[in-house]
Amino acid sequence: MSRILTYREALREGLDEELARDPNVVIMGEEVAQYNGAYKVTEGLWNKWGDKRIVDTPISEAGFIGMGIGASMLGIRPVMELMFWSFHSVAFDQLVSNAACVRYMSGGLCNCPIVVRGPANGGTGVGATHSHIPEGLFAAFPGLKVCAPATPADAKGLIKAAIRDNDPVYVMENTLLYGNTGEVPDPADGDFVIPLGLADLKREGADVSLIAHGRSVIHALAAAETLQAEHGINCEVLDLRSIRPLDVDAILKTVKKTNRVVLVDESKPFGGVSAMVAMLIQEHAFDDLDAPIKRVCSIDAPAIYSPHIEHEQLPNPRRIVDKVLTFA
Amino acid sequence: MSRILTYREALREGLDEELARDPNVVIMGEEVAQYNGAYKVTEGLWNKWGDKRIVDTPISEAGFIGMGIGASMLGIRPVMELMFWSFHSVAFDQLVSNAACVRYMSGGLCNCPIVVRGPANGGTGVGATHSHIPEGLFAAFPGLKVCAPATPADAKGLIKAAIRDNDPVYVMENTLLYGNTGEVPDPADGDFVIPLGLADLKREGADVSLIAHGRSVIHALAAAETLQAEHGINCEVLDLRSIRPLDVDAILKTVKKTNRVVLVDESKPFGGVSAMVAMLIQEHAFDDLDAPIKRVCSIDAPAIYSPHIEHEQLPNPRRIVDKVLTFA
Amino acid sequence: MTSACSSTLDFAGSPINQALTPERKIELYSQMVRIRQFESTSLKYYQGGKMGGFLHLYIGQEAVAVGTISLGGADDHFITAYRDHGHALAVGMGMNECMAEMYGKQTGCSKGKGGSMHFFAPDKNFWGGHGIVGGQTPLGLGLAYGLKYLGREGCCLCYLGDGAINQGAFHESLNIASLFGIPVVYVIENNGYSMGTSQERSSAYNGCLAQRAEAYAIEWDVIDGSNLYEVRAKTHIAMERARKEHKPTVLEIDTYRYYGHSVADSKHKGGYRTPEEIENYKQNHDPIAVFKRLLMAEGVLTDALADQIKAAAKTEAAAAAKFADESPTPTIADISTDVYWESDHQTPASKIGHHFFND
Amino acid sequence: MTSACSSTLDFAGSPINQALTPERKIELYSQMVRIRQFESTSLKYYQGGKMGGFLHLYIGQEAVAVGTISLGGADDHFITAYRDHGHALAVGMGMNECMAEMYGKQTGCSKGKGGSMHFFAPDKNFWGGHGIVGGQTPLGLGLAYGLKYLGREGCCLCYLGDGAINQGAFHESLNIASLFGIPVVYVIENNGYSMGTSQERSSAYNGCLAQRAEAYAIEWDVIDGSNLYEVRAKTHIAMERARKEHKPTVLEIDTYRYYGHSVADSKHKGGYRTPEEIENYKQNHDPIAVFKRLLMAEGVLTDALADQIKAAAKTEAAAAAKFADESPTPTIADISTDVYWESDHQTPASKIGHHFFND
Numbered sequence A, B: 001m002s003r004i005l006t007y008r009e010a011l012r013e014g015l016d017e018e019l020a021r022d023p024n025v026v027i028m029g030e031e032v033a034q035y036n037g038a039y040k041v042t043e044g045l046w047n048k049w050g051d052k053r054i055v056d057t058p059i060s061e062a063g064f065i066g067m068g069i070g071a072s073m074l075g076i077r078p079v080m081e082l083m084f085w086s087f088h089s090v091a092f093d094q095l096v097s098n099a100a101c102v103r104y105m106s107g108g109l110c111n112c113p114i115v116v117r118g119p120a121n122g123g124t125g126v127g128a129t130h131s132h133i134p135e136g137l138f139a140a141f142p143g144l145k146v147c148a149p150a151t152p153a154d155a156k157g158l159i160k161a162a163i164r165d166n167d168p169v170y171v172m173e174n175t176l177l178y179g180n181t182g183e184v185p186d187p188a189d190g191d192f193v194i195p196l197g198l199a200d201l202k203r204e205g206a207d208v209s210l211i212a213h214g215r216s217v218i219h220a221l222a223a224a225e226t227l228q229a230e231h232g233i234n235c236e237v238l239d240l241r242s243i244r245p246l247d248v249d250a251i252l253k254t255v256k257k258t259n260r261v262v263l264v265d266e267s268k269p270f271g272g273v274s275a276m277v278a279m280l281i282q283e284h285a286f287d288d289l290d291a292p293i294k295r296v297c298s299i300d301a302p303a304i305y306s307p308h309i310e311h312e313q314l315p316n317p318r319r320i321v322d323k324v325l326t327f328a
Numbered sequence C, D: 001m002t003s004a005c006s007s008t009l010d011f012a013g014s015p016i017n018q019a020l021t022p023e024r025k026i027e028l029y030s031q032m033v034r035i036r037q038f039e040s041t042s043l044k045y046y047q048g049g050k051m052g053g054f055l056h057l058y059i060g061q062e063a064v065a066v067g068t069i070s071l072g073g074a075d076d077h078f079i080t081a082y083r084d085h086g087h088a089l090a091v092g093m094g095m096n097e098c099m100a101e102m103y104g105k106q107t108g109c110s111k112g113k114g115g116s117m118h119f120f121a122p123d124k125n126f127w128g129g130h131g132i133v134g135g136q137t138p139l140g141l142g143l144a145y146g147l148k149y150l151g152r153e154g155c156c157l158c159y160l161g162d163g164a165i166n167q168g169a170f171h172e173s174l175n176i177a178s179l180f181g182i183p184v185v186y187v188i189e190n191n192g193y194s195m196g197t198s199q200e201r202s203s204a205y206n207g208c209l210a211q212r213a214e215a216y217a218i219e220w221d222v223i224d225g226s227n228l229y230e231v232r233a234k235t236h237i238a239m240e241r242a243r244k245e246h247k248p249t250v251l252e253i254d255t256y257r258y259y260g261h262s263v264a265d266s267k268h269k270g271g272y273r274t275p276e277e278i279e280n281y282k283q284n285h286d287p288i289a290v291f292k293r294l295l296m297a298e299g300v301l302t303d304a305l306a307d308q309i310k311a312a313a314k315t316e317a318a319a320a321a322k323f324a325d326e327s328p329t330p331t332i333a334d335i336s337t338d339v340y341w342e343s344d345h346q347t348p349a350s351k352i353g354h355h356f357f358n359d
């Protein structure tokens, strides 16, 4: 049996279950406790679990994320909220030098079982400094793991996998998905964990593969419907879910099936997740491609504020449809 | 007439000329003045220009780089040294949120004519946190410019272009190149500036294109000699020099000529500059490729310390030769 | 909130306030009223769906921006965080371009690219509007460094919140400011809360927040932010210290916000703050009411004039909303401008290599 | 350097030092000598081309690591910066694995992956060895947080340099330490210089560096780092405050490095420091010589025993160099291990999806 939950509720349920499962799991971040979270992901958890397990921090991301990393070396499993993933910029050293390198530099003596989570997206009218899209940025650092769930079930399954993972995992959520609903298996039916590194074929198709992650998956699915209905083009939609580890096999499989690829990626076009996926496809499925791999990324500028236009800067169903139609 | 200078001297000459040319150019960083620079790039400049123009700062990268950015909005042109580019991690907010976004968020009212420079490489036995390779990381941010000179002449020409540019330019030098020598035009023969965005064909060839930047260019040239001498394979070597702006035309031109590409890039393989270059090539020269684009990147792990092995983790001539031979 | 550190001297009598003409006093009063009316109008249209993102209201804090900025000369510069509407109007920005910015219109001060948190007017020495908490503090240091470098006798006022003092970049800035002798005045607008977190829950300190300055051998003071005269009198000293001696100061101005952290903050009344606390401030410490009483006692202001000022401000704000509403929206092409100076100016440098990577 | 803040009490008589047996005193003396011999030997082989990267010598500072770490119990933890050899030996790491690490060998404490700046021994409560200036300060906070979370009565000693105090992350850590009541003791090893920059040119402060702690209502003290008894007596107080009251402390231990910042630093003698300054420290404040004099006066140590200790340490260091030299080098395959716990342990999670992207 499954229930309909919002993405936010699904995340919260995942956090709650892991808090129950392991006394060393501790949630920390700005406004996560008494205020119930800026985006209410942690709502009710402080009431239920109290001061020790749910910790409000000052606005000191370098300080508290570094603290979480230090504690994790002793066996604590901190799950740290960045109110926006964009605030990675003030804790970058902790995120890429401490978390990503401490195991390596110690020859495997130190472990760093942390999770950092929060919304990592544009489209909410908050301007450039609050709208960075850092999946590709962090996936570039060996030692780190990155995932970006698109649905409530994936959000729950992946946050639980992230917490149990013994390496640092950065979970990129999306403010514009928090209110989305979807089926999530009932806890009574067993522990629901989605392993990192497993893509999910969200729609089967024969003509073109749309490969995406995060909110772009939702856009890709919408575009696929339009393309089917209005143009008779049957798109397959592959949701990467996890960026590192990456399900390269699933990527190659859909490419071999359709021979045409559009990557949908909210990143800015220089780099991002999609440039890497393109690199992998052309390397490993060169002869399966009937046409160049195409991309729909954010338009290449810092994020614009204007609510009238910001959704045009991001991937959206119309832009995906237009891009697919250029194959014709 | 040109002289033989080291890469270090060429940089210094470029800095010195720009200090003379524009009274608003100011050099700042840790140990750049009285100590003559950790890597002696600024040697003698404090003696010549004094406290106002050459400024020693505390070990506060966020503070002094933010200070430089603020001053640049008023028309000062700070050239800031990061003792290692790896220390970007403690000034990331300044580097990617202030410098990259302030022009945009102000609708073009603020300018940010800064330069940040320093060594950005592995291979010096200093371990993972001191060996980040951030060209691709910063090029991903629209609003920023990034270049990585491989020769003394390019180092001088690019640092001068960077200082005159009215946008933030991040110059990625290389400790292992500082002592390399090469011809640099004589100042008496006129102002020597190499524009950003112009690649340089460092070696002509017909069979395979090696596309690289920074120290990888030197390796590519060495590999090309071996391939010619031992295998009769004639490689073309394109030095990107500038990562953003990027000379896409030059890239496509060499691809169209040789139809085979090996990208050499010290970045870690997830992303980096090379994944982007591969994306561009397959997109714009799909039919010109006779084989998948291949890459020689750093082996995918944090940088190892051991001097016995660290050069095996990085691109080197042997690894490039081996990769080119896989085309056979 | 009034601080224990703050005393009750006769700030009206201080020379810098004595020098104010009645006209100028009315102007300062009007500015505070204009800010409040502008914001009330913003709130109305924000709730009406005209704006995106966040709306951080300044209402309750008006005497800080108006009092401090009123001291600025040609070479004094200003920079603040995301709660920036008060400062923007106080430096002389028009309601039109500010409102249009929030509406995301081409006519906005930042062409609709920055939004509520990112107002800019370099021509008025106002350098934003910055969204990353504490991020403006090294920039303010840099503006002041630039002034000194250029040999101008001016200073930079850099504003930050009570929560922002716990960002590392601020401390790095304080050390450099003291060490290098930089003419920067840091103004902590202490409204008692960072989002839902009280000052006590976010900061450890001795005495008061400004006292952290002692760690860097920097002068500091605490100011009652409900009293515009006190704000001016004490800030003037700091600014003179900066301009004449190239020495920084940290000021803590105790103040209060009537609304939530942003409009989305539903817990600000009855959640982390009691209704009584809010009411007490409104009744006893409202900066506009306090100044009104002072000016009426001085015979400078009458009820009628006050009403007229308020009505004019309301009309002005309504007109700004109309202006914003009727202004054109940015186009898709606008997304790609203002990224690089060289590209915007079509310089030779902008024509070499690809600067943009849109597929 | 002795600080004005530091007094000359009879630290030998403090209970924590009274409790030392003669054997333990000799052991502490020997540890300092071992560190110095280890480092002299390192220097020799560094100059002989056996090591890569930097070599930051600790010589002159031995009483800091040995004195403070000698106070550690089963639940006390340690973390430091890149100048980490002294701490490593003081926690009980062997010369072999330390030397081999610098030689970049498989038998190194970090398998040759970390190098001189990154020694680790979690089994001895030693958490590195960190190269980014100030980067270890939030980690040390976290170790202490973890101890409190786990209900252990211990503390974390987190070392940093006089230059490192100007990194923002340290200030963020101080605020959190005070606010949350974290059992961390920050030990500023003030050797007067950060590379070629004197304390005066890098830090603005009142009184002394440790006094910055007042900004966060944290206790602080200044210690003469040439006197091991003083180091122990005062650090013990701070550690007890942490263990028993969950309160942080900032200690400033005045000390000196005989060599350059790293071996590459040629200006340390006659450049930014006078030869006289160096000579004065060596003559009058050398921690090993000072302790030797004390122990000889106490009748615990003789010249003969001292010579014997030194000779043994020298032999031990030479053997370590031999061990390192003869140890196997890492292989190319070794580059790819120790990246992910899951991969190293071949867990099910490690087998799903690509973790590595080598072409």
Ligand SMILES: Cc1ncc(C[n+]2csc(CCOP(=O)(O)OP(=O)(O)O)c2C)c(N)n1
Pocket: A030, A059, A061, A083, A087, A090, C083, C131, C132, C133, C160, C161, C162, C163, C164, C165, C191, C193, C194, C195, C261
């Ligand atoms: C680095 C960073 N962390 C967190 C935030 C989210 N945030 C925005 S404002 C704010 C509270 C700031 O409070 P304070 O400094 O007291 O200013 P006030 O809002 O009271 O004016 C927080 C946590 C941010 N914008 N930047």
Ligand SMILES: Cc1ncc(C[n+]2csc(CCOP(=O)(O)OP(=O)(O)O)c2C)c(N)n1
Pocket: B030, B059, B061, B083, B087, B090, D083, D131, D132, D133, D160, D161, D162, D163, D164, D165, D191, D193, D194, D195, D261
């Ligand atoms: C963030 C950062 N900036 C700069 C450096 C380069 N660096 C390494 S050590 C050092 C000086 C540190 O001096 P101090 O803290 O006094 O420690 P000491 O070397 O005296 O032990 C500098 C500038 C670095 N490693 N990390």
Ligand SMILES: [Mg+2]
Pocket: C161, C162, C163, C189, C190, C191, C192, C193, C194, C195
């Ligand atoms: Mg506040």
Ligand SMILES: [Mg+2]
Pocket: D161, D162, D163, D189, D190, D191, D192, D193, D194, D195
């Ligand atoms: Mg020092």
